[in-house]
Amino acid sequence: MNETNHSQVTEFVLLGLSNSQELQPFLFLIFSLLYLAILLGNFLIILTVTSDSRLHTPMYFLLANLSFIDICVASFATPKMIADFLVERKTISFNACLAQIFFVHLFTGSEMVILVSMAYDRYVAICKPLHYMTIMSRRVCIILVLISWCVGFIHTTSQLAFTVNLPFCGPNQVDSFFCDLPLVTKLACIDTYVVSLLIVADSGFLSLSSFLLLVVSYTVILITVRSHSSASMAKARSTLTAHITVVTLFFGPCIFIYVWPFSGYSVDKVLAVFYTIFTPILNPVIYTLRNKEMKAAMSKLRSRYLKSGQVLQS
Numbered sequence: 001m002n003e004t005n006h007s008q009v010t011e012f013v014l015l016g017l018s019n020s021q022e023l024q025p026f027l028f029l030i031f032s033l034l035y036l037a038i039l040l041g042n043f044l045i046i047l048t049v050t051s052d053s054r055l056h057t058p059m060y061f062l063l064a065n066l067s068f069i070d071i072c073v074a075s076f077a078t079p080k081m082i083a084d085f086l087v088e089r090k091t092i093s094f095n096a097c098l099a100q101i102f103f104v105h106l107f108t109g110s111e112m113v114i115l116v117s118m119a120y121d122r123y124v125a126i127c128k129p130l131h132y133m134t135i136m137s138r139r140v141c142i143i144l145v146l147i148s149w150c151v152g153f154i155h156t157t158s159q160l161a162f163t164v165n166l167p168f169c170g171p172n173q174v175d176s177f178f179c180d181l182p183l184v185t186k187l188a189c190i191d192t193y194v195v196s197l198l199i200v201a202d203s204g205f206l207s208l209s210s211f212l213l214l215v216v217s218y219t220v221i222l223i224t225v226r227s228h229s230s231a232s233m234a235k236a237r238s239t240l241t242a243h244i245t246v247v248t249l250f251f252g253p254c255i256f257i258y259v260w261p262f263s264g265y266s267v268d269k270v271l272a273v274f275y276t277i278f279t280p281i282l283n284p285v286i287y288t289l290r291n292k293e294m295k296a297a298m299s300k301l302r303s304r305y306l307k308s309g310q311v312l313q314s
Ligand SMILES: *[C@@H]1O[C@H](CO)[C@@H](O)[C@H](O)[C@H]1NC(C)=O
Pocket: 046, 049, 050, 058, 061, 062, 064, 065, 068, 138, 141, 142, 145
């Protein structure tokens, strides 16, 4: 990779979420609050799961890992977007742009695999309850988490390999609030048809195959749940609804962007807000408000902190 001859463009200009100047302070406020909520909500989930030994089960470990990835997904571009609301000309260096591409595919790639792992965990718990402890051992859990990061890494390096050597010689306006592939490859000054096709194939393969795995496992689970009607199945049903909501909200926009990636519709950046901001904020909401065990663990955590606060004061 020769730094000097692959590009004359040294920085890109991000057009941001909205080009209306009057809206910028308002958007600054809204997205700052949303970002704060993402950090608080997801850190709270990780804290609750790690501090309550009753939540030391595969389902909650995976949930805590999902929260961790959500923090990553929300942090690779959102702080810069928020700061950019305050400046008129939003620039990003060539290398920072490549870094954003790297991270968005690393994090969303591993998030997809974590979601599949969570579905697999529920499949084993509901369809093979007697073997749950042996199948979902601590080791298997750790392996699933490692696989998710490996898949994310392989996915993102393969994507970046297509892009890093593209020549950029003039146009440098990225019509979004972070650098993502379809928008950046469009700016290269050679015909990028083949590269675009490879990118669609790569992202499309990962998101569609994860999505299909999820659909299959949730269908099998739902059929199993339907044929039972005990109280435990009612609980299973509410967990499932939570999972399916998250999956739909996350995959809907991802698949839409990568199936029609070069349309250039500005609807793409609104969809990007969905998976970089709304999903990370919805996970804590969906998983904690609907979940009795999480709520109980959180109120225990709170009373413990209140007590230790009183001890400190007295
Ligand atoms: C992720 O999952 C692993 C394996 O179960 C667990 O040991 C780890 O604590 C989890 N990470 C977080 C941030 O909870």
